[in-house]
Amino acid sequence: MNALDYQSFADTWEERATIRTRPRRMLEDDDKLIYPLSRQPLVHSQSFLDHCPHLRDFVLVQSLYKFINDVVIFETELVDKTARNIAKNRFAIAFPFACRYDAMTVVVDEDYHALVAMDFMQQTIAMSGIDPIELPREIELSRAIPAALQRAPEHLRDAVELICVAIAENTVTNDVAAFAKDDTVKPSIKGLMADHLQDEGRHSGFWSRLVRIYWHGASDADRTEIARVLPVFIAQYLTNDIQKGFDLRLIEQLPVAAPIKQALREEAAALAYPINRHHPLIANILRFFRSSSMLDSACVQDALADYLP
Secondary structure, eight states: OOOOGGOOOHHHHHHOOHHHHHHOOOOOOOOBBOOOOOOOGGGGHOOOOOOOGGGGHHHHHHHHHHHHHHHHHHIIIIIIIHHHHHHTTTTSSOHHHHHHHHHHHHHHHHHHHHHHHHHHHHHHHHOOOOOOOOOOOOOHHHHHHHHHHHHHHHGHOOOOOHHHHHHHHHHHHHHHHHTTTTTTTTTHHHHHHHHHHHHHHHHHHHHHHHHHHHHHHHHHHHHHHHHHHHHHHHHHHOOHHHHHHHHHHHHHSSSSOHHHHHHHHHHTOOOOSSSSSTSSTTHHHHHHHHSSSOOOOOOHHHTTTTTTO
C-alpha cells in the first residue's frame, strides 16, 4: 500500500464516532461487578479467598481506577502525541493530507476517551465512597517506547514511534473487545468499553495502514535497523512490573493481619506471564505485524523468531 492508495474515513467518523453519537454513560447502583474478576487475579488467590473475600469489591474498584488511569495516560500522553504530530505535519514521515486529517480525528477521539474515563472515576468515587490509592504515573508503554527509541538511529525514531504506537493500538483494541463482552460487569461499564471499541477498531486499522505505507517505501537497511529494536520494545511492553507494584500497594491497604498480607504478596509475585510466544498478548501483536505487512520481511521474521509459533 502506498500513500496514494490511502482512503480517508472522515465520513465514517462523522457518522459513528462516539463523541458524535453517544450520550453520557451513567454508573448503575446494582449488583453487577464494577470490574471483571478475570482481570484481577489477586481476588482468585488462595490466601485472598481464605482470609478476605469480603474485600473483593474494594479490590475491584481500585482495579477499575487503575484501568481508567492507564487509559488516560495511554490516550493523552502517548497516542495523542504521535497522532497530533502527524496531523500537524511535524513528523519525520510525510503523510498526505487525508492521513493527517484522520490523525486529528484520532486526537479528538482519544482525548474524549480520557474525558469519559475520568467521568467514570468521579461517578465511581461518588457512588462507592472509595477513594483511589496511589495510582501509577506511567504505563508499560511509557517505558517501552523510550527504550526502543534509544536504540534506534536518530533518523528512524519517528518511524519506530509510529510502529510502537500502532502495536499498542492494535493490542488494546482486542483487550477492550474482551472487556466489552463480559456480562458480569455493570451495563454502563460494558457500554463504556463498547463505545471505546467502536472508535478503537477504526484506530487500529488507521495505524496499521500508516505503517503499511511507511514500510512499503522504507529501504532494506532501514527495515533491518527497525527490526533490530522490535524485541526491545516487546520485552518492555509485556512486563508486569507496574501492575505488580500497584498490586503490592493495594495489598498494603487491605485491613488484614501482616501474615496474610505477606502470603498475598507472595502469591501476587507469581502472577506474571512469561514473556515468550505463550504470552496472551503475543497473538494480537503478531496479528498487527501481519496486517501491516511487516511480517513479510525476513528481517522482522528473524527478529521475532522467539515469538513466532
